[in-house]
Amino acid sequence: MANDPILSIRGVSKTYANGPTALEAVDLDIQRGEIFALLGPNGAGKTTLISIVCGIVVPSTGSITVDGHDALNDYKQARRRVGLVPQELSTDAFESVLATVTFSRRLFGRSGHSAYIEELLRDLSLWDKRHAKIMTLSGGMKRRVLIAKALAHEPDLLFLDEPSAGVDVALRRDMWKLVHRLRDRGVTIILTTHYIEEAEEMADRVGVIAKGKLLLVDDKAALMKKLGKRELDLTLVEPMTAIPAELEEWAPTLENEGHTLRYVFDATGERTGIPSFLRRMQELGIAFKDLETSKSSLEDIFVGLVEEKR
Numbered sequence: 069m070a071n072d073p074i075l076s077i078r079g080v081s082k083t084y085a086n087g088p089t090a091l092e093a094v095d096l097d098i099q100r101g102e103i104f105a106l107l108g109p110n111g112a113g114k115t116t117l118i119s120i121v122c123g124i125v126v127p128s129t130g131s132i133t134v135d136g137h138d139a140l141n142d143y144k145q146a147r148r149r150v151g152l153v154p155q156e157l158s159t160d161a162f163e164s165v166l167a168t169v170t171f172s173r174r175l176f177g178r179s180g181h182s183a184y185i186e187e188l189l190r191d192l193s194l195w196d197k198r199h200a201k202i203m204t205l206s207g208g209m210k211r212r213v214l215i216a217k218a219l220a221h222e223p224d225l226l227f228l229d230e231p232s233a234g235v236d237v238a239l240r241r242d243m244w245k246l247v248h249r250l251r252d253r254g255v256t257i258i259l260t261t262h263y264i265e266e267a268e269e270m271a272d273r274v275g276v277i278a279k280g281k282l283l284l285v286d287d288k289a290a291l292m293k294k295l296g297k298r299e300l301d302l303t304l305v306e307p308m309t310a311i312p313a314e315l316e317e318w319a320p321t322l323e324n325e326g327h328t329l330r331y332v333f334d335a336t337g338e339r340t341g342i343p344s345f346l347r348r349m350q351e352l353g354i355a356f357k358d359l360e361t362s363k364s365s366l367e368d369i370f371v372g373l374v375e376e377k378r
């Protein structure tokens with residue numbers, strides 16, 4: 069049914085032979101037509117999850133349906149609906165662009181629909197290079213070929229694994245445009261990334277994954293609010309041993325053996341609270357010689373999220 073999720077993941081875990089537990093009991097539903105970003109640091113399990121949905125890796129436990137088809141028992145039907153743009157560049161060096169993309173389409177039992185392939189290659193600025201052998205192309209062009217191959221059989225669900233890794237600005241811009249055009253045509257898109265900015269720019273919904281666990285799934289706006297924390301660090305002239313009661317409403321912390329006073333604020337909020345905090349400090353005669361703001365790093369955010377969940 070049209071309102072059913074296009075992808076449904078239930079209790080999926082993966083422990084590699086002699087390896088770590090890469091995924092632990094992941095449950096996730098992806099709605100038709102959304103752009104979903106799976107955000108997580110290196111080794112979080114993003115590629116493993118994608119590989120399981122695409123039938124490249126067998127899960128240790130759990131079940132997956134793609135458009136109602138069981139990805140394990142009805143692999144062919146499920147796989148036909150999925151396109152994957154992998155992280156690494158692995159294409160047939162001696163083939164031409166047109167031949168390899170047409171081959172990818174036929175692999176899924178679709179006839180060589182030349183008008184579709186032409187449109188796809190034009191969309192990706194590959195049409196002029198269609199007769200070129202892949203080994204003669206630049207890295208960026210090869211990446212475009214991978215995208216064309218993934219889309220050749222008109223999948224309903226497209227996975228982009230780390231789409232920005234090693235990609236130049238022009239390709240990134242073209243790719244984002246293409247992603248939005250695909251979405252307008254009803255294609256559902258799941259991308260993995262470790263850049264908050266990329267998730268922010270692209271996605272409708274974001275899932276945060278770390279150490280094999282899906283920590284939370286939220287609408288982008290709600291998540292960005294959570295991730296939009298910044299730190300204001302004040303280097304004090306005189307180190308402090310305790311936070312004065314008059315500053316408690318800002319809940320600052322002492323770092324660096326009392327030399328730094330840190331105030332964490334919400335950069336996406338209407339008010340940061342900084343002017344009143346600094347005013348109160350001045351009233352209290354607390355002098356500082358340096359002031360610095362920084363974004364909390366992704367690592368800090370993940371640590372924060374994991375601690376919140378305990």
Ligand SMILES: Nc1ncnc2c1ncn2[C@@H]1O[C@H](COP(=O)(O)OP(=O)(O)OP(=O)(O)O)[C@@H](O)[C@H]1O
Nearest residue numbers: 084087088090108109110111112113114115116117
């Ligand atoms: N074939 C494999 N055999 C053994 N362990 C593996 C295999 N593939 C991945 N792993 C391990 O599983 C964990 C999750 O890896 P995965 O590649 O899924 O993470 P990721 O989030 O995609 O990271 P990256 O962004 O670096 O690709 C890591 O600890 C990794 O070393």
